[in-house]
Amino acid sequence: MAAITAKMVKELREITAAGMMDCKKALTEKDGDMEAAITLLREKGMAKAAKKADRVAAEGLIFDGVSADHKTAILVEFNSETDFVAKNPEFVSFGKKLVELALANNVATAEELKAVEVDGKTVETLVTELIAKIGENMTLRKVEKITTDAGFVATYSHMGGKLCVVTELAGEANAETVEKARGIAMHVAAMNPGYLKPEDVTADDLKKEMEIARVQLLDEGKPEKIIDNILKGKERKFYEEQCLVKQVYVRAEDKETVEQFAGDNTVLSYTRVKVGEGIEKKEEDFAAEVAAQING
Template identity: 40%
Template sequence: MISAELVKQLREMTGAGMLECKKALEEAQGDMEKAKEILRIRGLAKAEKKAGRETKEGIIQTYVSEDRKVGVILELNCETDFVAKNENFVELALTLAKHIAHIPENANRSGTFEDISQQTLYSDPSQKVEDMVKASIAKIGENIKLSRWVRFDAEGYVHAYVHGIGRVGVLMEYKTDSLSDDVLRVAQDVVLQIAAMKPEYVSVESIPEEVLEREKRILAEQTRQEGKPENMIERIVEGKLKKFYQEKVLLDQPFIREEKKTVRQYISESGLNFEVVRFVRFEVGSA
């Protein structure tokens, strides 16, 4: 006879349903370890079935090392908004972010689940990342997909921000003389700017030449179609490019807290030696 207490213990250890735990214990004749193995096998089999289901919901998760030298941002997807708020799902996202941050071969890389699936899990060398995710799929009951991740290893420092319930996140690398509350306040203001205003480049100089040339061609053709004289097109295009910079370039954007200033002016007026090196902005479903 399998006691209710034993069933409860197995449920707490595995997260499986009461009936599944009872059946596993009966099959294992009360052997807890064997019952766990039975549940894992069954769970993984269910996970394989769930793996084909579409994942449209999810969260953005970040992790920054204590010394602020390593930062990770990732998008973990699931099937429903309900699971996206689930404590176990959020914890899985954080475990994956920490794993990416702790494995040397992931340094300054970006990728998807396939790039880390066969790595030995940093927090449990007895299993691979793939095993942990499959076990989570079985426990949570939905398909889960790590769609993308980026890791920064900084010469300076990294700063991360996740907005609200995790739909938008930012990871930024910056250089400064030393860390202070004032520096961290500026870093936070800048990542809030990135989250809200969706810039694509740090500075005009960082825009790839082919992107800039394409934009100039488009603006020139638009100007011609407006009937402007050919000798004025170049000057008109230069004016229109300023608007493009204000939309796409972080340092040229109006600062969200004080729109009469640009982000560049805000940083300059802080009096700090603060330089944005690079950033990535993730939004759920926008990859």
């Protein structure tokens, strides 16, 4: 008798849309034969037509755009089921159109963008039509709108749109300063800082880091009387590694920090969005749910 795993049950459920326990029973009866289990479920009328909208869309791209005055930036996460479809010219063209519509209609959320009308049809309807045409589920999942009165914004797209960053800098937008902002956005994409500046680190976060460092130092056999001095250096190192403005700029030829590179164009904020963030967790939870059902 073949062992029936949670992964097998999950796969059968995705194919047939039948209940988890029905899938487990079918696989057990057919000794793990997937095709035979599918046939059995169909014979019993338990296999349903899988709906495209039920399939997880965790691939896709982040599309970015900036207003002409560099006061507003938009990031739109448009998901697909597979990376293959994310490279489809119609998918890419539609994603770029979503950014244009978001900027033109001053929207700030995915729901607002879905409600925008184009030639008598809502964006949500256009997404549904594209799903039907390409044959794969797609989701307009997220819209990030970043506006500034104190400075200007710029964007950087990494890995063809798998990751996008918006940086907000003080000062006026011109060719030189926008390029500077894009360079810092590229740095954020590469280094993924946890905080903008040391002042943003919470007391609890710092306390936790220092407690971990203290235990490590004790384990290394460092004398208790010198640990506090060592921890001061550890705290400084933590800020240098985790705070954007204190990090060494990735393009710097010397030890110039991001703060020094920015100069008078102080970094005011950054926004970093990666395709599918949070969706993987949902998948893991589902697998755990299946395992719990089987083991139960």
